[in-house]
């Protein structure tokens with residue numbers, strides 16, 4: 001079974017990139033499931049019901065989130081009803097939304113997606129390692145295919161999570177730092193891993209945001225409002241091939257494309 005996962009979609013540029021790339025990727029890879037990280041898809045901050053709807057209409061099966069989940073208040077109007085969207089599972093009990101979801105595709109296949117958030121240089125949520133363990137305890141007998149988006153800042157915490165889950169899930173992919181890392185591999189016990197998938201959004205900004213504002217902030221330390229850069233995009237994703245018998249990974253491939261390249265056939 002093949003899973004396509006697209007890293008943090010940032011603003012209008014990121015959404016344009018998804019629209020431009022998805023037809024080509026569906027043709028080339030024919031993924032059974034398409035999952036995206038949508039925490040920055042509404043102007044860099046959060047997501048709206050309309051954007052989620054547009055992504056689903058394009059064939060996206062599930063959406064993961066992160067520390068920006070709550071930035072656009074529209075989320076509170078729909079997250080409890082949206083059974084294809086997950087926010088970090090290690091928020092305190094009672095937080096709106098779900099930390100994992102069972103996605104179904106047209107062929108009746110099921111894929112569990114789980115979102116957890118790191119605690120290094122991010123808000124102090126519950127322990128992501130204990131949280132994922134208790135979710136897996138609940139799921140494991142029923143579900144073979146489990147895909148984890150570990151939304152974290154520190155490379156060490158992400159690598160540690162990869163080892164923690166090696167052999168227990170199909171894949172652990174990192175999001176949040178917005179820069180694709182070149183350490184993709186299938187770990188010895190069969191879990192596909194990459195520290196960060198990389199973001200999908202404007203290439204000439206800073207992590208998808210307009211660079212002048214970010215530069216001003218770094219140069220002056222004054223408060224600045226960041227806005228998503230709407231310039232030419234870069235697109236980052238991974239494809240994971242999972243064994244149908246074991247649910248473990250056979251292969252992971254990084255995808256990296258730019259708007260300025262010819263991406264259409």
Ligand SMILES: [Fe+2]
Nearest residue numbers: 008039040176
């Ligand atoms: Fe992000």
Ligand SMILES: [Fe+2]
Nearest residue numbers: 066067068176
């Ligand atoms: Fe993030």
